[in-house]
Amino acid sequence: MDFDYIIVGAGFSGVVMAERLATEKKAKVLIIEKKRHFGGNCYDCYDKAGILIHQYGPHIFHTSSKDVWEYITRFGEMHIYHHRVLGVIEGKKVPIPFNLNTLEELFPKALGERIEEKLVTKYGMGQKVPILKLRAENDPDLKFLAEYVYEKIFAFYTEKQWGLKPEELTPEVTGRVPVYISWDDRYFQDRYQGMPVEGYTKMFERMLDHPNIKLLLNTDYFEVKDEFKYKKKLIYTGPVDAFFDYRFGKLMYRTIDFVFENYPKENYQEAATVNYPNDYGFTRISEFKLMTGQLSPTTTTVKEFSREAVVGTDELYYPMFTDEWIAKYREYEKEAAALNDTIFLGRLAQYRYYNMDQAILASLAAFQKL
Template sequence: MKIDWVIVGAGFAGATLAERIATHLDKKVLVVEKRDHIGGNAYDEYDESGILVHRYGPHIFHTNLKHVWDYLSRFTRWRPYYHRVLAVVDGKKVPVPFNLNSLYALFPPGQAARLEEALIDEYGFGARVPILKLRESEKKDLRFLADYIYEKIFYGYTLKQWGLKPEELDPSVTGRVPVYISRDDRYFQDKYQAIPEHGYNQLFRRMLAHPNINVLLNTDYREIENEVKFSRMVYTGPIDAFFDYVYGKLPYRSLRFEFATLDREWFQDVGTVNYPNEFDFTRITEFKHLTGQEYSGTSIMREYPYADGDPYYPIPCPENEALYKQYRLLAEKESNITFVGRLAQYRYYNMDQVVDVALKTAEEILRGI
């Protein structure tokens, strides 16, 4: 079999590049995927009760990048959705990211008002303050609050999720969920926030529906290396695996998911509830909040992070970045292979960031041919 392009992986990076190459270069593209489905970790499907569930954790699309939004909107209509998350702190459910509403949920009114005033005076209303920066404050009230938030919300969750203390991670991770000096309870504040109207699986099907694209599931690309002749490759899998771990394995965090269908209308008040300090799981997601479906029953999912298993999250820290750079040097020597995506670039990308990188890579490919 002779193919112009082989693309390893059918997630956002692979699907975007497959569509761009097939459409603008009119080239034959073979997408090779190890799993039994397209969509990568954004894959969703209807469970036995008819509720659309995200098999690899909740995926809420959010972005400020209009070109990314416009591109994906070619393949789906959207259901506007603002994700809200609560965290269980001292037996109370409070909004996260931690904000001014969280203050009043946890502290007596007088103390909450004093802390609110101190935050606004120090940082200004509407500011987003990383927890580690807040802990540097020399003001007594703010240091008390910073230590409280760190201990009750950040420390336990980070330890479970990453197997590391917050200080041991790159600031890009701890800064993803800052303290908001506002009363906005939404988990994200991006301009565009939504769920594909008919699910991610349908979105990916439309992206890969071009007649120049063929998809091969349940297949490791190494199984077909000697059977398929191709001119170029896009690789979106783990970069260390591609080079047979010649410098050792890059660390990743994995997840285990526990699903349950319940004979009740609702299980919790919002889409996701975090458990920073209790239990072995980090959070519970109830999918009807995300999909807007109306059913008498409901479906939930508990997430258990652990070190082994399929790679989900690169672990950003100086030591791992140094190891990745060794692999990147090898990748740069591969003249006909392009490495793109969270695992191939060892970056903790959001979905919109992956699409953005893939679109920019596609532009580079088009300019170079």
């Protein structure tokens, strides 16, 4: 059977593209997905205790794009939820990212107020200052703050998460850990934030529910690629190095080992996510019910242990953001750009740290170009 488009991968990047092509262009689309389910990393399901869990780690939807929000809420209602994270610092659970509340909770009053005043004067209320930038300050109080945050919140966490020192990563990653000059202790400040009331998987199911979309699960594209033909384009959302059979060598990724635990009590911790920057082997514990709003007499949490991925065996979660790996990706990117009949889209194919909204936005933009 011939298709107009073949899409490899049924995560947000592939499924948004499929939905748009089928609905707007009336195109015939085949999606080939290696996993036994659709949804990619955003897949959620109910565990044995009946709690809605995210199989590949907690996913909180947040975006500043009205277009993305309006698009995604066509496929399911969102429960409005603003994510809050605490970090265990010197035995106290304090707001993360480090903000003026954190300053107040950790530092003596006079010192805290002095630092607050200097931060506001120098950068302005509401600004997010990357920690590596703050470290370059000459003012002794700001330098003290920067060293404190670097040592107690940033350095070990980064090492656990990436296996590297913060300086070895690109600003795209380190910029995600700022000092936030604000009393707003939400983790994200995007205008639109929420969790799908019926879960992400249900949303995907609705997006895929179109007579022109055929879905082949449990199938590796490379094993079947000669069996299916496309008339227009191939849209590839898998790892870019695999597409080119690792011609320039394997790219590096981080993976995560998830440990799920169910507790016979209503609630486990004080916030949906608690980070452990200095203790234990895991980076953080998240409690699903506190994000989804589900009511139940038991609760399920997940601990995350990060490590280097074995390419070909492990799930590939985070592209490795160092100059060395970005340079290697650029070699693949050049090859990809030379292929006129193939579009490389998404986190793995573009070797990018995409949030869900960015992946959706990239797919909507690629669709517009088509």
